[in-house]
Amino acid sequence: MTEPSSSTSARFRPPAIHQVKVEGFFGTWIETLAATTVHTLLDRCIQAGMLDQIDPARPNPGLRIPFQGGNSTVSTQMFWDSDFGKSIEAASYTLARHPDPALEAKIDEIIDAYARLQAEDGYLNSWYLRIEPGKRWTNLRDCHELYNAGHLMEGAVAYFHATGKRRFLDIMARYADYLCSIFGTGAGQMRGYCGHPEVELALVKLGRATGEQRYIDLARFFIDQRGQAPHYYDAEAAQRGDDPKDYYFGSYEYSQSHEPVRDQRRVVGHAVRAAYLYAGMADVATEFADHTLTPALGALWDHLTKKNLYVTGGFGPSAHNEGLTFDYDLPNATAYAETCAAVALVFWASRMLGLGPNRRYADIMERALYNGALVGLSRDGTRFFYDNPLESRGAHHRWIWHHCPCCPPNIARLIASIGTYAYGLADDGIAIHLYVAGEASLALPGGPVRVRLETRYPEDGQIAITLLPEIPQTFTLSLRLPEWAQGATLTLNGEPAALTDQVQDGYIQLRRQWQAGDRLELDLAMPVRRLHAAPEVGANQGRVTLMRGPLVYCLEEQDNGPALNSIRLNSSGLMRCDAVDELGGIVTLAVEAVRERPDKEEDLYTTNAKDAAPVTVRAIPYYAWDNRMPGEMLVWLREC
Structure with a gap:
């Protein structure tokens, strides 16, 4: 060894x-x-x-x-x-x-x-x-x-x-x-x-x-x-x-x-x-x-x-x-x-x-x-x-x-x-791994640095970071750029900052002498994404799951009725975001889909294709399920 x-x-x-x-x-x-x-x-x-x-x-x-x-x-x-x-x-x-x-x-x-x-x-x-x-x-x-x-x-x-x-x-x-x-x-x-x-x-x-x-x-x-x-x-x-x-x-x-x-x-x-x-x-x-x-x-x-x-x-x-x-x-x-x-x-x-x-x-x-x-x-x-x-x-x-x-x-x-x-703290740098609203009081060799982070994340991807070093000092500030955040933008003290040459291992690396009041504004786009599983995961073939930002979404029976597996998402259907107060103001997704309407008198197996009617389903963040009335839940959804 x-x-x-x-x-x-x-x-x-x-x-x-x-x-x-x-x-x-x-x-x-x-x-x-x-x-x-x-x-x-x-x-x-x-x-x-x-x-x-x-x-x-x-x-x-x-x-x-x-x-x-x-x-x-x-x-x-x-x-x-x-x-x-x-x-x-x-x-x-x-x-x-x-x-x-x-x-x-x-x-x-x-x-x-x-x-x-x-x-x-x-x-x-x-x-x-x-x-x-x-x-x-x-x-x-x-x-x-x-x-x-x-x-x-x-x-x-x-x-x-x-x-x-x-x-x-x-x-x-x-x-x-x-x-x-x-x-x-x-x-x-x-x-x-x-x-x-x-x-x-x-x-x-x-x-x-x-x-x-x-x-x-x-x-x-x-x-x-x-x-x-x-x-x-x-x-x-x-x-x-x-x-x-x-x-x-x-x-x-x-x-x-x-x-x-x-x-x-x-x-x-x-x-x-x-x-x-x-x-x-x-x-x-x-x-x-x-x-x-x-x-x-x-x-x-x-x-x-x-x-x-x-x-x-x-x-x-x-x-x-x-x-x-x-x-x-x-x-x-x-x-x-x-x-x-x-x-x-x-x-x-x-x-x-x-x-x-x-x-x-x-x-x-x-x-x-x-x-x-x-x-x-x-x-x-x-x-x-x-x-x-x-x-x-x-x-x-x-x-x-x-x-x-x-x-x-x-x-x-x-x-x-x-x-x-x-946060992560090194002798010559500060890394921000998670965009958590609040304030950190950190100590670098050059002196104390306060970091103020304002955001409604994960509701949206707008993040404002204010640096407040006790005295001006030079260090590297590393900001995570999530893989899903395509088209992110960054400004420093109101001026656009180019990201192309400053990203290393998925982090924006900013090295400069920081002054009290320096302000960064990072905007991470949060479109709804449809994820497909690898073909080796047999249970999820022909199915997709929905994500927005870091959140995985699911369907609950309370919003969509029973038999959730009778729902099929349209492959190109529209999706929109809504705020729902009953779950603490979280962002839910309204998604176009169809629901199969089988004839209850048909056999378990049949050669007849099931009729389907258009429907808009609501998806909630996975972490929030089973907080209301009991019922079914589904993460991986069938797709047309």
Whole structure:
């Protein structure tokens, strides 16, 4: 294996949560999170019994009822620490926007419980300290110990940035110090890694927040060890008396540990685990300028986006393994496309941008964000999707809670922290990846720079950017030019700016000495586009889907009546955009079509062509479906 560079210089890093104030489209969502969702998350976690499990001051919940997917009899969950960690993270991001003493007190109560739980050596895991004590580190393959640690670390970093309180951060730093002593290549250390990648991302965040390089080094260790021979999970299984071949998922492809990460070229296995791993690889590549990871990351990205990605930015069609099957397997009605997978894809894409602005990654980040991820949360902030089909006969709906409640806090923490995904900051430049209304306060070596962004995006593509450096300074401003934005125009201080020679990797690169008040106006055309699937995707042949800007559209029964598959779009029919107040003023599409009117007395199969009558159908953004009356939904539409 080639040894990575020893350099630790980063390229583009995201700003911290308190550096970006979000308004507009996502500002409205964050208001809902602050008022409703984060309270709902913490309350439902506590109602489920999570605080009973972690707090040694409470009676031990013990082993009670059968646990799905295993031989144990438990009503508690070994991954509950992760749900608390993500919920605290989401709530912390809203606290950075809206101080809420009651919410802060609730989080402090949970942190107090974790302080009481933490072992003297720093170890912190409610399952192995209260439910199955004495078994720590005996089953990294299946039991989520490091995954739980990662989400708690991310929650601690978020809470520190939001409130300035260090207690949770210090608790998790103490745990990370313990991990650094346990895992490594030294004598007596473990060369293991988690079956569910995630801790790698958290260690990088923790290292950045605390300035402790050893945490980032540990993230690199976990990446480097994965899939190495002899296989750690084989030895681990034998040590606990199990046959390594007796594995429910059969292959280590399930956890992307089937081969060393630098040898991997195909996205396989559990979708969320895959994207978390690749995000961790990208973080390590950025932090260490490790170009040995670049070929694998590029090939994995291409394999996913060119052969296995839903048009919504979701991936993983199978409920069996919550993940990948074979190339071009993209069914609609049975699509699993877990919300967490789309969220994790946003994480991965964002970290790929750490290597520099590149539309290849940012466009997919935006697609997954606005469609496959955002659909996971209802407009009122109280109900959630776990899996996300692209067609429904009317039986698929959001739920209040789930026995595996990973998706609700995951989508909440993503939306609440969206400002950190919108920008990238390097020593000599600022990149704007997402056009999120609001203001960022960023620090360059030449001094602080405020960036004011005004837009109604994604309602329209008009974006005004005002730069307010404290003193004039020279740097490169990179603006993403989405692939779908044909015919975009840009002005600088009212004068047209030529784009031809200034676009690199899909970003407009503007280098100059910036003065306070410099104003850019970017206009991205947003025509409605008809997308066709590759011929290998059999389910979508003869069908199209509609997109406008970053949004995928669908039909709902409430607007168009039942039997949505009886509708065929005219190949050259007119389309117009309307605003609909009942869904928060979103832009809907009115599209010319025909509806087949079969004779109900005809046989199931007939030689008679069906009569068809002209009709205008309404399409709404995919993220907004199932917010009104229940009914059918369809993304891929038949075309005349």
